[in-house]
Amino acid sequence: MEQDRQDSSKGSDSSGEIDLEQRLKYLLLGEEDARILRGLKASFEEISDDFINGFYDHLKSFPEANGFLQDPDLVKNLKKMQKKHLLSMFNAKWDQAYAKDREKVGYSHSSRGVDSHLVLGGFYQYARMGIAEILASSSDSNNAESAESLYPKINALLKVIFLDIGLTLDAYFKQSTVDLEKALEMLWRSNAELKQFAQLASHDLKTPLATVSNICEEILDEYQDIMPGDTAELISVAQKTVLNMSTVINELLSATSDLSMMPDDFVEPVQSQKVVESVLERLTTRAGQREITISVAEKLPTLIAHEVLLKEVLYNLLTNAIKYIDKKPGHIEVFSEIRDREGILIVQDNGPGIPHEDLKQIFSPFKRLNQHQKIPGSGLGLYYSKYLIEKQGGRIWAESKPGKGSQFLIALPLVVNST
Ligand code: HEM
Structure with a gap:
């Protein structure tokens, strides 16, 4: 369990700070990219409503995504939050507040049950529509930019999207791991309670069952010869049923014994x-x-x-x-x-x-x-x-x-x- 806990806190240190510096270095995301992204902000601001509407049209055309988007008020609110989220990518201010914002997105999706592949697919839409916008704004301008000069813009966009994917999905899986740990803890707890209950119940049940079985046996021993045949048969069935019940209780007891201690070769x-x-x-x-x-x-x-x-x-x-x-x-x-x-x-x-x-x-x-x-x-x-x-x-x-x-x-x- 300790190991799991460590794993589920991957990506941030003990104070909860996110390892941004390492991530930025790894993605080669630096000052030059920040400058380029800030330069793109105005054109993305202009198309942001179309961008977000296009994003939601895509999501809504897939039943598994559309299922989350049935409430018009929620969609309205989500569009507003997504627009803010999208534009903040072009502020290129990669501090703890930025990272925490992305973390929140991961937690929200995980606890809402939005599958990780839907979130990842969403980021692909960001990349697809973002690149399309960079290309369109370059050909719109009077002196169309060369492919070479477009490359740094597309590159900076992809890097910041990958930064977001990393931060968001790390938080997403961190949340899922915590949920799973909680579920396991409940399972172990309910297992322990069940075991305790079974032990108490077995004691309370097995003693009277043994008494009933003994009484049946004594009656049969003493009086079988003078009883009508049907009656003796009924008593014998009663005794068998009682014995079966004892077996069920014993089995329940062994089923509730600590499963985690069970060796793998018990089959x-x-x-x-x-x-x-x-x-x-x-x-x-x-x-x-x-x-x-x-x-x-x-x-x-x-x-x-x-x-x-x-x-x-x-x-x-x-x-x-x-x-x-x-x-x-x-x-x-x-x-x-x-x-x-x-x-x-x-x-x-x-x-x-x-x-x-x-x-x-x-x-x-x-x-x-x-x-x-x-x-x-x-x-x-x-x-x-x-x-x-x-x-x-x-x-x-x-x-x-x-x-x-x-x-x-x-x-x-x-x-x-x-x-
Ligand atoms: C690029 C991918 C995505 C981004 C950047 C994104 C962004 C966001 C943001 C900023 C929030 C608000 C988080 C908060 O403050 O709690 C949010 C919540 C949410 N998103 Fe996404 N989203 C993405 C993909 C998706 C997809 C594919 C779906 C599936 C339909 C979806 C459905 C939701 C839902 C249901 C919520 C929770 C709303 C709530 O609990 O009130 N998102 N998302």
Whole structure:
């Protein structure tokens, strides 16, 4: 963690000052460029409104960027801030205030969830339109400038844009790292709380369960011969159920033991069929209440995995499917495919599906889909599932047909000769 903290403060010293001098030297951005940029300011001031409008037309023609620009008041405000931002590049006053301004832009975009490639693409628009303006103003003038004399102007413009990209994206990723650290901290904290809870609950639950099991056994020993057969059968089922419950509690306990301490070589051949079936025992009632049927293919493969962790992930995926299915009757299918040396377990539902643009993000911490906002959830379940699957050396991803349903796929190494 300490290492991460150091990394996330890259680019500034312990007092928060940004290493501007080094950056300017590295970009060969000096007094001559400053003079050139100041000389360009008047012509950029003249076209700044067209420039900014052109920039926003470009952004608005891409749905992923346009999604952030739905509120006309926000766009109006953004245009104003962008114009100020653009023109300040031509003041060529590269001090801490300038750098902090760029840092703020990085933080704003990161916390708003604007993807870094959109921001970078935005800077390309700055370069494209800026160069076009330099060329246009040179050919407008009576004595058109030679290509050689245009070069220093274009060069100075590119350098200052690259300075901005560096400052902005460094801050962008610094913010993302901090967000991730917070998410991890929450995860560890909730994990520790869960462990504590499980230990307390296990003690409180296991003792009475053992008593009930013993009583069942004593009744059977003493009175089986004089009981009607059906009654003896019922008591025996009760005893088995109680024993199963004890097993579930033990498994929960081992699942919540400190995962970060788990060695990497804990995986072993696991019969995924058995894992899925035992998860279903915990979920049948919940699915029934929502009129959802769950069908499981007959021959699921034996995989190299950690049984308890795989169980937790399948439990999480199936619980999600049950929670979000919006049709009646709901249906969930669990089946598998073999691809190369991997077994793929697939959980498919006929729920609302996931918009294509959200598919990659759903495994990030706190990413909850708009369509799910009304259903309670922490936004950590899938993130945690991904963590658990990757800890076993596997992969997890989602595919979806919006409106028709989703598939969650878990790939784990296959045991050779497994079916
Ligand atoms: C050259 C690239 C870009 C520059 C220089 C830039 C500039 C700015 C500036 C100066 C701010 C105000 C920051 C503040 O004071 O908090 C801002 C905020 C914002 N920008 Fe950008 N931007 C760029 C690209 C984009 C792109 C591609 C999008 C996506 C549509 C976008 C959407 C936003 C949003 C949503 C905010 C936050 C507004 C708020 O929280 O009130 N920007 N940007």
